[in-house]
Amino acid sequence: MRLALNFARIDPSKGGAETYVIDLCRSLVRAGHDVDVFAESWQPGALPPEVRPIRVAATGRTRGSRIWSFARNSEAAIRRSDYDCTVGFINTYAHDVIIPQGGVHAGSLRANAQRFRNPILRGLYLLGKRLNPKYALYGAIERRQYAASRRARVVAVSHMVRRHLQEHRHVPSERIHVIPNAIDVGRVRLEQPGAVRCAFRSRLGLEPTDVVGLFVGHNFALKGLRPLLKALAERSAAGGKPIHLLVGGGGRVEAYGRHARAQGLGDAVHFLGYHPDIRECYAASDFFVLPSYYDPCSLVVLEALAFGLPVITTKQNGAGELIADGREGYVLNAPDALGELVAALDRMTEDAHRAAMARAAAELGAKQTFDRHVEALVRVFEEVAATRDGHDSHGPRGGSRPHGHRSKGRTDTSGCPERPVEPGRMT
Numbered sequence: 001m002r003l004a005l006n007f008a009r010i011d012p013s014k015g016g017a018e019t020y021v022i023d024l025c026r027s028l029v030r031a032g033h034d035v036d037v038f039a040e041s042w043q044p045g046a047l048p049p050e051v052r053p054i055r056v057a058a059t060g061r062t063r064g065s066r067i068w069s070f071a072r073n074s075e076a077a078i079r080r081s082d083y084d085c086t087v088g089f090i091n092t093y094a095h096d097v098i099i100p101q102g103g104v105h106a107g108s109l110r111a112n113a114q115r116f117r118n119p120i121l122r123g124l125y126l127l128g129k130r131l132n133p134k135y136a137l138y139g140a141i142e143r144r145q146y147a148a149s150r151r152a153r154v155v156a157v158s159h160m161v162r163r164h165l166q167e168h169r170h171v172p173s174e175r176i177h178v179i180p181n182a183i184d185v186g187r188v189r190l191e192q193p194g195a196v197r198c199a200f201r202s203r204l205g206l207e208p209t210d211v212v213g214l215f216v217g218h219n220f221a222l223k224g225l226r227p228l229l230k231a232l233a234e235r236s237a238a239g240g241k242p243i244h245l246l247v248g249g250g251g252r253v254e255a256y257g258r259h260a261r262a263q264g265l266g267d268a269v270h271f272l273g274y275h276p277d278i279r280e281c282y283a284a285s286d287f288f289v290l291p292s293y294y295d296p297c298s299l300v301v302l303e304a305l306a307f308g309l310p311v312i313t314t315k316q317n318g319a320g321e322l323i324a325d326g327r328e329g330y331v332l333n334a335p336d337a338l339g340e341l342v343a344a345l346d347r348m349t350e351d352a353h354r355a356a357m358a359r360a361a362a363e364l365g366a367k368q369t370f371d372r373h374v375e376a377l378v379r380v381f382e383e384v385a386a387t388r389d390g391h392d393s394h395g396p397r398g399g400s401r402p403h404g405h406r407s408k409g410r411t412d413t414s415g416c417p418e419r420p421v422e423p424g425r426m427t
Contacts, residue, residue: 001084001378001385002034006074006092008058008067010042013274015218016299017090017101023184025051027374036083038074064137067091071141084385093144096384099155099377100145100165103296105138107164111294111316112222114334146171153380157181157297158318177380180322181297182373185366188303193283200284204270206244211349214285214309216248216278216300217292220256223249224291224314224335229256231341233263240342241349245289248272248281282307287348287357291335292317305329306365310357312344322368328361 007021021037028035029050037051040058047053056077058070075094078086088095090102102108109129116122129135145152146169154171156162156178165171190196198208206212217223225247232243245268247256253271260269275281278300282288288304289312295301297318301311305322311329313320320331330344348354 001381002036002082003028003381004036004038004078004081004083004086006038006056006078006086006088006095008040008070008091010037010039010046010053012043012046020101020181020299021089022046023182023370024374024377026184027370028378030371031374031378033378036081038077040070064134068137068141084388085381087381088145091138091141093141093150095145095152096388097153097155097380098145099157100161101157101296103161103294104164104168105135105142106168107161108294109135114293114336115221115226117336142169145169151175153177153384155179155377155380158321160316160318160321161296177376179373179376179380180368181299181302181319182368182370183299183302183306183365184370185306185368188279188282188307190279190283196280196283200280204246204284206284210244211241212244212246212285213287213289213345213348214246214248214281214304215289216281217290218249220247220249220252222293223295224293225256226259227335227338227341228289228291229260229263229265229269231338231345232265232268234338235342235345236264236268240346242268243345243349245269246272246281246285248275248278250274278303279307282309285309286354287312287329289313289345290317291332291341293335295319297321302365302368304365305361306368308358308362308365310348310354310361312341312348322364324360328357328364 005021005025010018010021012019012022025035025037026048029048035051037047037053038056039053040056042053054077056070056073058066058073060066060069071092074092078094085097086095087097087099089099109126113122113126116125146154146165154165154176156165156176157180159178162176162178165176166173201208215225215228217225232245235243247269250273253273257271260266272281282304288301288309290298290301291312291314292298293316295317298313301313301317301319304311305328311323312332313323313329314332314335316335323329323331325331330347332340332344
């Protein structure tokens with residue numbers, strides 16, 4: 001099939017959604033499909049060479065205006081094109097299939113507000129968010145994404161997202177396909193994990209017998225780092241077996257570092273910042289913990305499982321739907337369910353129990369392959385292609401006319417080939 005994907009910035013260092021799009025492109029090409037990507041920018045070498053990137057302009061002085069500009073310009077570019085199926089992800093709407101990697105904005109907002117125990121503070125937080133112009137922008141884009149007139153199919157990466165689509169956007173159940181996220185399992189493999197484990201721990205001053213947990217996230221508040229630190233402090237005060245915590249990601253390191261020290265955890269919490277090879281972090285750790293307030297289906301959880309790390313997460317993380325509580329890890333009722341979190345951490349210090357969960361985690365993680373994920377997606381794409389004539393999800397043009405010669409360089413939205421991307425340059 002001839003497929004078009006639409007995503008603003010293709011840069012795997014930015015987060016899970018970006019990595020997902022790249023892995024999706026790779027798997028689709030491997031399955032024999034023609035893939036074009038409509039994007040504002042892409043990291044050189046990030047996309048497979050068989051994929052044709054097509055530049056879409058994003059103009060404006062503010063981030064919100066650039067998001068809206070990219071969405072509108074993407075719509076115009078896709079209207080001028082012919083594909084068997086077009087696919088969008090975040091903040092674009094002119095597609096046959098939507099895969100909302102960020103979930104539903106109203107669901108995310110409601111879950112994020114649960115960080116505030118005080119109802120007055122929670123109400124003020126919600127009011128401030130709703131008065132922010134970005135709230136109206138995201139709402140305008142989502143209304144177009146899920147408009148009944150477009151008849152776009154929606155791939156929910158978890159049952160939680162499916163419920164939010166029905167509750168907040170009234171998407172009919174027959175238009176929703178639940179297909180959990182997936183990963184490139186091969187990407188998390190190491191040839192000598194034991195040697196990497198010893199070397200990484202040595203650099204951090206950790207002993208081979210230390211129990212080490214791993215937390216990774218760009219938004220420390222949303223991913224539940226504060227309740228995690230509180231639970232670790234409570235365990236420490238009660239004389240529990242020590243746990244060291246590695247914290248990876250680009251969150252507010254200084255502020256959370258001060259908070260950890262104030263909780264008496266200064267020597268036990270190691271802030272790594274952005275680490276270029278997360279496999280070293282997996283290898284150095286004994287379990288993964290992400291008590292998230294909202295995650296449609298966390299890719300880093302799937303990677304941790306594939307590496308053989310038991311996982312502690314929450315019911316607010318769609319990836320938790322894949323985990324049998326007590327087998328591959330623990331799924332908490334909420335991030336601030338402190339007693340549950342402390343109990344789960346305690347179980348992670350029991351070597352024999354943790355080893356059994358690690359074996360189960362590796363078995364579960366090995367099943368979350370991108371090839372299986374893509375097989376399910378392609379069935380949805382084929383449904384679109386079978387009814388393509390007259391389908392108006394992104395414009396009046398239908399059919400699957402021949403695409404013609406595929407340029408080996410990049411293309412702008414006028415259809416004119418540009419010079420190939422020079423290696424090492426950001427586009």
